[in-house]
Amino acid sequence: MKAVRFHQYGDAEVLRFEDAPMPQFGENDVLIRVHASGVNPSDCQFRRGDYRAFVPLTLPFIPGWDVAGTIDAVGAKVTRFKPGDAVFAMADMFRNGAYAQYIAVRANEVAMAPNSLPPEQAAGVPLAALTAWKALFDDAALKAGQSVLVHAGAGGVGLFAIQLARRAGARVIATASAANHELLRQLGAHQVIDYRAGDFAAGLKDIDVVLDTVGGETRERSWPVLRPGGTLAAIAMPPPDEARARRHGVRAVPVRVQPHGERLADIARLIDAGELKVMIDRVLPLAYAAAAQRYSEERHARGKIILRIA
Ligand SMILES: NC(=O)c1ccc[n+]([C@@H]2O[C@H](COP(=O)([O-])OP(=O)(O)OC[C@H]3O[C@@H](n4cnc5c(N)ncnc54)[C@H](OP(=O)(O)O)[C@@H]3O)[C@@H](O)[C@H]2O)c1
Incomplete structure (x- = not known):
């Protein structure tokens, strides 16, 4: 072949x-x-x-x-x-x-x-949607009524995360460059922040969950936007530093996506029902x-x- x-x-x-x-x-x-x-x-x-x-x-x-x-x-x-x-x-x-x-x-x-x-x-x-699902619901236990900051909202994982979080009843904030803001709003983001135009963290506080798809400087500036006891779910490498998370009074979870046929069948049903766009x-x-x-x-x-x- x-x-x-x-x-x-x-x-x-x-x-x-x-x-x-x-x-x-x-x-x-x-x-x-x-x-x-x-x-x-x-x-x-x-x-x-x-x-x-x-x-x-x-x-x-x-x-x-x-x-x-x-x-x-x-x-x-x-x-x-x-x-x-x-x-x-x-x-x-x-x-x-x-x-x-x-x-x-x-x-x-x-x-x-x-x-x-x-x-x-x-x-x-498969990989992007399974990652978003695992990070938000298995690892960060996101619930209806909570807020989530999705970094790289226009990326493969971010676009699914915005839609899944919105569908679960969360308030969704996403970072992206300006050209992608309209798309992210259409897919369910309540608030979109241009990470290139200034400090994304300015004005954000008491967020329940951060989905860290970027790492580095973005991760460092994300700790203070979390509420006490909030969760940073990190899919970007390297895994987050737990001691640092403790100093900020929050939880850090490294996310590892795994193959999952049954969950993928659920995702297929959402797509066919028009509830998840690709x-x-x-x-x-x-x-x-x-x-x-x-x-x-x-x-x-x-x-x-x-x-x-x-
Ligand atoms: N741990 C796991 O199990 C797991 C699973 C899947 C993915 N990952 C990792 O997660 C990361 C994201 O994956 P992906 O597939 O979503 O990546 P991707 O599709 O390549 O992400 C591209 C997006 O990133 C955005 N972006 C780039 N720099 C940014 C920044 N500083 N702030 C905000 N947005 C930024 C871009 O938006 P603009 O064009 O608007 O700038 C672009 O839309 C990768 O490092 C990947 O390896 C890990």
Whole structure:
């Protein structure tokens, strides 16, 4: 099959569009014929080798854990899916990914794709939407009536977080550059702050939850906007410093997204009900994976970047 792989860690130039062996699939796996794959910042982080100390990859490696496609074959113990089913998934980051014509994925990581979306949009959903959901509701326990500050509201995770938080009855404040404010309001943000035009934290206080998608200086300036006992849920690396959180009288939670087929099925239902919109910045052919990752690394995508495979 055709795939994009890297044989060594490095910048986007190490990505090669080439022939690769078909994935082996086990008795609990499905083999998916990939129609589209979502590009996430983590794809670039793994390719650069940022996590090689904790997640050593067997090289050459196929990146990409967001997949939309059709079931090609199922393992002996799989009963929930059959060949031809249109599915989507966030796949296991330890295994070869979806920048390829085929991927093997554990069946419990897979859900039927939303009926209302073509694969080039469905592939933009799993990792980002699962991250937003886990951060807001599992890790930060956001409740109706509370307030949440979503950093990078126009990013892949931020756009889902705004919609999920609003739907849950929270008051939603988001940061973004001015060109994205109208979109963020349409998707449910009550207040939008231009982080480039001044100190986003000026005038903010007693926020219940901060979703930290940026880290660094943005994280540092976020501690004081939280109410005493509030939560900073950090998806940006490195994990937040708990001693620092204690000094501010707040809680810090490092968020780690995991594949979750059942939750993805719930997300598909929300999409089909028109309650969750998917924003795609651009779609590129698989052979342009290096260009797609370079664009992701600029960190100004508005929603998701997608690779078209089939
Ligand atoms: N821990 C986990 O499990 C997990 C899961 C998913 C993602 N992540 C991490 O979370 C981060 C965000 O992921 P993503 O997919 O949402 O990224 P993304 O789609 O690449 O984010 C792009 C957005 O970031 C905005 N942005 C850039 N700098 C900003 C700043 N200083 N303040 C506010 N907004 C800013 C840009 O908005 P403008 O164009 O308006 O500037 C752009 O819309 C990444 O570091 C990713 O690796 C972690």
